[in-house]
Amino acid sequence: MARSARRRSSPLGETRFSVSLVPAESFREDVIAGLSLPQKALPPKYFYDARGSRLFEAICRLKEYYPTRSEFALMRGRIGEIARFARQGSALIEYGSGDSRKSHLLIEALRPSAYAPVDISADALQQASARLRRRFPWLEIRAVHGDFTQPLKVPMAPSRGRRVVYFPGSTIGNLTPEEAHAFLRMTRGQVGPGGAMLVGVDLKKDANVLHAAYNDAKGVTAAFNLNLLARINRELGADFRLRRFRHYAFYNPARGRIEMHLVSLARQTVNVGNYRFAFVEGESIHTENSYKYSIEGFRALARSAGFTGKKVWLDPRGLFSLHGLVAS
Numbered sequence: 525m526a527r528s529a530r531r532r533s534s535p536l537g538e539t540r541f542s543v544s545l546v547p548a549e550s551f552r553e554d555v556i557a558g559l560s561l562p563q564k565a566l567p568p569k570y571f572y573d574a575r576g577s578r579l580f581e582a583i584c585r586l587k588e589y590y591p592t593r594s595e596f597a598l599m600r601g602r603i604g605e606i607a608r609f610a611r612q613g614s615a616l617i618e619y620g621s622g623d624s625r626k627s628h629l630l631i632e633a634l635r636p637s638a639y640a641p642v643d644i645s646a647d648a649l650q651q652a653s654a655r656l657r658r659r660f661p662w663l664e665i666r667a668v669h670g671d672f673t674q675p676l677k678v679p680m681a682p683s684r685g686r687r688v689v690y691f692p693g694s695t696i697g698n699l700t701p702e703e704a705h706a707f708l709r710m711t712r713g714q715v716g717p718g719g720a721m722l723v724g725v726d727l728k729k730d731a732n733v734l735h736a737a738y739n740d741a742k743g744v745t746a747a748f749n750l751n752l753l754a755r756i757n758r759e760l761g762a763d764f765r766l767r768r769f770r771h772y773a774f775y776n777p778a779r780g781r782i783e784m785h786l787v788s789l790a791r792q793t794v795n796v797g798n799y800r801f802a803f804v805e806g807e808s809i810h811t812e813n814s815y816k817y818s819i820e821g822f823r824a825l826a827r828s829a830g831f832t833g834k835k836v837w838l839d840p841r842g843l844f845s846l847h848g849l850v851a852s
């Protein structure tokens with residue numbers, strides 16, 4: 525197990541990092557397994573090393589990338605109603621807490637009894653926790669470094685009150701509908717009876733708007749995608765030549781998702797440790813799906829996983845949604 529963020533001190537308001545739940549070896553195994561598939565694929569959770577997290581923050585500032593701005597506008601405009609739905613004094617668990625500006629709004633309005641951010645990026649988690657500690661000295665923070673798609677133990681006593689999981693950013697779009705179903709079921713178990721969930725979900729819309737958001741003019745999304753290969757080179761001693769791969773993203777309407785790929789520009793072989801992978805010209809590595817949902821489509825998915833859709837909020841332009849779900 526990698527234990528990159530291990531600090532245990534306790535008084536209220538201090539950050540407590542639990543033992544990392546991301547085994548270093550699983551990165552290598554996942555990469556080798558993914559590159560061995562007929563359609564080569566890599567899990568998008570590995571985008572977020574220190575450089576990847578910075579690039580993602582740059583994506584969020586791009587004019588073409590509407591989701592972050594839309595969700596932020598939604599939160600700012602409706603925060604009173606959202607906090608009322610979550611109910612003051614609840615314990616707040618946040619999955620994929622990367623960028624924390626939305627969390628700040630919610631914490632300020634909700635004043636939770638405790639706050640447990642869960643993130644796969646130790647760097648992002650540490651920075652966000654430090655900012656929160658400065659801004660909300662009264663807040664009990666229990667940071668968890670780990671992969672929230674796997675069953676996780678969140679160190680929060682039941683006496684902390686009703687559990688509310690906040691899952692912003694449409695990160696749920698990275699999962700296939702089947703995976704999202706399993707994930708929602710797991711979260712349903714995590715919050716328990718009477719628990720609730722606030723999920724940010726990107727909406728279906730004009731394919732040209734979607735296309736622009738994942739093919740920005742400055743090439744930041746391309747750099748973000750290619751950084752995955754740079755990370756594999758750096759951490760696993762691989763020899764990907766980045767100039768021989770090109771970012772390719774498109775909307776697949778039949779499946780309701782953006783697909784990101786890295787396309788090999790030549791016939792070539794790549795070594796990852798003792799493994800060798802052959803690419804024909806034009807062959808791709810599928811690096812990410814970003815599913816888009818209609819309001820009803822997402823509600824039906826949540827319903828099938830044991831949640832009732834009680835509330836839904838949209839940003840002023842109607843591009844992005846936040847669902848308020850309660851355990852059925």
Ligand code: AVJ
Nearest residue numbers: 583693694695697698745814
């Ligand atoms: C963090 C998964 C929500 O799907 O829009 C942004 C990641 N990929 N640009 C998304 C991403 C390319 C993002 N999520």
